[in-house]
Amino acid sequence: MALVGIIGAGIGGIATAVQLARYGIESVIFERDRIGGLIRNAYSVENTMFFPDGIKGEKVVEILEEYVRKYDLKILYEEVRAVKKAGGLFEVETAGGVHRFKYLVVATGTRPRRLPFDGITYHVAEVPERHYGRVLIIGGGDVAFDYALTMSERSDEVIILMRSEPKALPYLQELVKKRSNIRTLMGQVREIRPINGKQKLLARTSAGNFEVELVLGAIGRVPNIELVQGIEDDNLFLVGDVKNGIYRQTALAIADGIKTAMVIWRRERYGDTE
Template sequence: MMAADAGATVLETNDSDPMKPDKAKTKFDVIIIGAGPSGYTAGIYCSRAGYDTLILSGILPGGQLVNTTEVENYPGFENGIMGPDLMIDMRKQSQRMGTTIIDDEAVDVDFRRSPFKVLTSSEEYEGRAVIIATGANPRKMGLAGEQTFAGKGVSYCATCDGPFFRNQEIVVVGGGDSAIEEATFLTKFGTTVHIIHRRDELRASKVMQERAFNNEKIKIHWDSAVTDIKGDQKMQQVIIKNLKTNEESTINAGGLFVAIGHEPNTKLFKGQIDLDDEGYVVLKNKTHTNIEGVFAAGDVHDRSYRQAITAAGYGCMAAIDVDKYLTESADKKE
């Protein structure tokens, strides 16, 4: 699932959408905030269950998959599928089920009472239930070459992209559990996996450190940072600098994996629902948040898997939980 050039606008598909959104309508049974695999899947299930459903897609409809090229690990596509194409198909399927999709960004919410309110810069929407599916973004190093070679060697997901780098040297940036886990996984494919870490000791757990130290394919570059990424059509070289000696060296590598953490897109919900110290949504039970009627699905709470297929699964689970919640709420009123 290689990351591609950012900034693609391939999901601006309103002209060909089978159903144009009724922007005058503001009250729905279910409001889904976010339009990645979890959001679209939740839309499919909620609409198919007969609920009047709105997806507010945000400023980047399709989530992280919009910025990927070939997706090989999503079931049902023998020869793979381009990430943007997968998201367009999910969008159209959700619309075919009756979901209203509006390409607008939520800027505020009010979860104090039902119906819940979700505000954009131009409208206020009400929903009897809300599914938060805003995802998370990988932290980046901030180098120009990181953007230039995104999808051309630079990746943020070893599980997604590791097989693309068989028999090549690979670089992993980071020193925590995620970085060591990714480096260990990548030894299945790479000839040598170089871990670039800014300090003189790893932050990873002792067990993870021992795995790295005992793996002959892993080479750790202490007190070092990536300063540049070079190549022609694809990334070919990673320039690193020792932060103590200022000595620079070059690694001829086919892939560079950035594993310095993720940032969940939850600033909007601070003070409205429970978040953990890193900003991830805290689930009370299954997909339920601490607010009855507000649910979460996908990378916004999942810090472990971060795959399109697991995000879609969580979207399904959240929709089923919403159905149960709305059904029980209706029963109580009768």
């Protein structure tokens, strides 16, 4: 039986598993989809202090895959259905059965806040690879501006629709200003519906009506914490975006994972409870 279970193979979960492997501690990572998590969506990651010119999210995922191979990390591609504490152990239930661990690390990240309209995509990594005419992005934070930069490379025009002044990092705002095919508007969405006979959507907004080929939603995110709600235990650790609220940063997720692994090692080695 592995000592540690890790739910989520994003950058925080992988960082935890790598540091545990360095200590010779075995872990099992549960991932329902692909490793990398939301980092896959990123246009540019430059806050880790190692890539001053930035690095594509997809490239970060490739690096994570190299770490998985290097440390022979065990990943079960199974969705976790339930978690409970029984007999002093955490029981993680998947379609493949029940797995038991002394320690449990939850690195499940966040999920998007959704708008009350059909036809909206919430992850740029899920957008089919082709050229688009006009793309509408709803939101004014880091994710919205990051999505706009990504889509500007495969679209004729990108519109960022914001309810208020942009909240994105000044760094991202400056990058957006340099793209001639991105424009920002103030307004709210009133309706999104398909246009008969066309593979397009009509977006009715307070800033005007737009025919678009794609609508991306980026109005915020909420923690994926449901699996362990109600469980309070010193051997339960939250890592990365799932616990950091609005402070969702790659560097913080990596640091959380490494620190968590260090705490687990010290508890096993010295019996520390701090």
